Structures are given as C-alpha cells and as structure tokens.
Amino acid sequence: MATARSESPFAMPLEEAMRTQRAIRRLKPDPVDDALVLECIELALKAPTGSNAQNWEFVVVKDRAVKARLARLNRTAWAAYGGIGRWLARRQGDDKTMRMIDAVQWQVDHFEDVPVVVVACLHTWVPPLPSIAASSLYGSIYPSVQNLLLAARAAGLGAALVTLPLWSRTLARWALGLPWTVTPVAVVPMGWPAGRYGPTTRKPVEEVVSLDRYGNRAFARRG
Ligand SMILES: Cc1cc2nc3c(=O)[nH]c(=O)nc-3n(C[C@H](O)[C@H](O)[C@H](O)COP(=O)(O)O)c2cc1C
Structure with a gap:
C-alpha cells in the first residue's frame, strides 16, 4: 500500500478530483492492476457507516462469464429505460442527454470488455423499511461508493456509478453468487478511460x- 504522498497514485488535489469526477463510461479493455483496485477500495472504506457497522462487501468482478451475466441484466433494463430516454431526448432536441444516452449505450454494448466491475453491497438483507432505517442502510454504502469514484478519478481511472444491472436483486445475487444476506446496491465499472x-x-x-x-x-440574492 502507498504511504508516502509522493509515491501515491492518489496525489491529485481533492478539489480537482471532486470538480472533474464524472461518469466515464467509455473504457479501454486494458487490464488494471489488482493492487490499484484494492487501494481504491481501501480508500472507499474510509467512508462513514451508521453506528460504524462497516456492513459492506465489495465484489471485484474480472471473470468475463460473470461480467456477461451482469451485462445481460444491464441490457434488459436499458432496453426498456433507454428507449424511453432516447425518445424523450430526441423529442426535446436535448443534445446533451443524447450524448449521455450514447455513452450509456456504448457501455451497455461493451460491458463484458470493461476490465473491472466493482459491486458494492450491504452485508445485510434489506427488507421493506421505514424511511429512517432505509436512509441509514443505503447511507452506509453510498458514501463509500463516492469515495471509490473519487479515488478512481485521482488515479486516472474512469468509473461510473451504475444501478441498472441491479433491477432484479434476485438475478443480480445469482449472477454474483451472493447469499440473501448480502444486498448489491451499486455497480462501478472501472478501467482506463x-x-x-x-x-x-x-x-x-x-x-x-x-x-x-x-x-x-436568500443566497441567490447575494452580491
Ligand atoms: C443512483 C444512481 C444510479 C445510476 N445508475 C446509472 C446506470 O444504471 N447507468 C449509467 O450509465 N449511469 C448511471 N448513473 C450515472 C448518472 O447518469 C450520472 O451520475 C449523471 O448523469 C451525472 O453524470 P456526470 O457526473 O458525468 O455529469 C447513476 C447515478 C446514480 C447517482
């Protein structure tokens, strides 16, 4: 693990990383070192969790067959959702959204070629919950996902937060071999941009x- 700041792949100033971290979906198929992925996840683990439970699990998917199962789930959800999005964006002449849709389509089409897919999970079954409990549970994994995205950005890796492959938790659990006590919450495909x-x-x-x-x-009226 990197210790001295000068050796760290994460030396980018925090503000720069935060201002330039965005969904990078077009990724090269070139491999990413396991050590770098683990360092990104180690930084992700610096995030807070409710009661400091640290009830998280991260599945690093590199096996093409497992990626293909997630890719199928992604395609199924995108077939419904993407079609509507494309139709609406065309109708409204919204070029920016069309560009995003093209990027999502690219990722959907090339999902198996993404070198690393990190699936962030809660180490618990998530039942239907009152809102406070739901906030605490999901709030115990999303900060780590944002840390992961920022770490990836600082290291020069492209990454995006993706949830469409999780449209069916049951199928996603099957795809990843997760027990019912582990709930997948967010998917982060990563690679060199x-x-x-x-x-x-x-x-x-x-x-x-x-x-x-x-x-x-009131702040809108300042200056
Ligand atoms: C909860 C959540 C779910 C998302 N799901 C997907 C997804 O399934 N597929 C995808 O391509 N992007 C997904 N995104 C990424 C958003 O589209 C992206 O963050 C947003 O468009 C802003 O992009 P930018 O940071 O590049 O400006 C998701 C983002 C969030 C926060």
Missing part, C-alpha cells in the same frame, strides 16, 4: 440552497 475527463455541469449552488426555511433563496 477512452475519453477525457472534464468539469461536470451542475445547477448553481444558489438554486438549490435555502436559508432557514425551504424556498428562502
């Missing part, structure tokens, strides 16, 4: 922040 990183476009902060009461856009 075929495209480039770039700043993400997001809503302006003033548009989504209220002061004291919801809807009081």
Whole structure:
C-alpha cells in the first residue's frame, strides 16, 4: 500500500478530483492492476457507516462469464429505460442527454470488455423499511461508493456509478453468487478511460440552497 504522498497514485488535489469526477463510461479493455483496485477500495472504506457497522462487501468482478451475466441484466433494463430516454431526448432536441444516452449505450454494448466491475453491497438483507432505517442502510454504502469514484478519478481511472444491472436483486445475487444476506446496491465499472475527463455541469449552488426555511433563496440574492 502507498504511504508516502509522493509515491501515491492518489496525489491529485481533492478539489480537482471532486470538480472533474464524472461518469466515464467509455473504457479501454486494458487490464488494471489488482493492487490499484484494492487501494481504491481501501480508500472507499474510509467512508462513514451508521453506528460504524462497516456492513459492506465489495465484489471485484474480472471473470468475463460473470461480467456477461451482469451485462445481460444491464441490457434488459436499458432496453426498456433507454428507449424511453432516447425518445424523450430526441423529442426535446436535448443534445446533451443524447450524448449521455450514447455513452450509456456504448457501455451497455461493451460491458463484458470493461476490465473491472466493482459491486458494492450491504452485508445485510434489506427488507421493506421505514424511511429512517432505509436512509441509514443505503447511507452506509453510498458514501463509500463516492469515495471509490473519487479515488478512481485521482488515479486516472474512469468509473461510473451504475444501478441498472441491479433491477432484479434476485438475478443480480445469482449472477454474483451472493447469499440473501448480502444486498448489491451499486455497480462501478472501472478501467482506463477512452475519453477525457472534464468539469461536470451542475445547477448553481444558489438554486438549490435555502436559508432557514425551504424556498428562502436568500443566497441567490447575494452580491
Ligand atoms: C443512483 C444512481 C444510479 C445510476 N445508475 C446509472 C446506470 O444504471 N447507468 C449509467 O450509465 N449511469 C448511471 N448513473 C450515472 C448518472 O447518469 C450520472 O451520475 C449523471 O448523469 C451525472 O453524470 P456526470 O457526473 O458525468 O455529469 C447513476 C447515478 C446514480 C447517482
């Protein structure tokens, strides 16, 4: 494991990593070192979990046959969801969304060629839950997934958070050999990017922040 900062593959300044981390779906088939993947996951494990339960499991999928099972699930969900998205984006002349849909389509078509697919799981069965329990459970895995994405970005790896292959938990459990006590929550295909990183476009902060009461856009009037 890297210790000295100068040797670390993660030396990128945090702000740069956060500002340029985006869904990179077009990936080269070139292999990624296991050691680097493990270091990314080790950084992911620095995330918080409810009651510090650390009730997580990560399945690193490299076997083409297992990737093919996840790819089939991804294709099934995308066949329904992607068609609607494409139709809507065309209708609205939304070029940006069309570009995203093309990238998703590329990943759907090349899923088996992605060198590493990390599946983040909760080490528990997730029953229908009251909202506080659901927040705590999912909130105990998604921070680690964001850490994983940022670690990948800092190391120059492309990655994206994907959930379509998990449309059926039962089938996803079969695909990965998971017991019913382990629940897959997020899939992160990773590899060396075929495209480039770039700043993400997001809503302006003033548009989504209220002061004291919801809807009081006081910060929008600053300056
Ligand atoms: C909960 C969640 C589920 C997602 N599921 C998928 C998915 O199944 N397939 C996919 O290609 N992208 C998926 N994404 C990625 C989003 O489309 C992406 O984060 C968003 O478009 C912003 O992209 P950008 O960071 O490149 O700007 C998902 C993101 C989140 C947060």
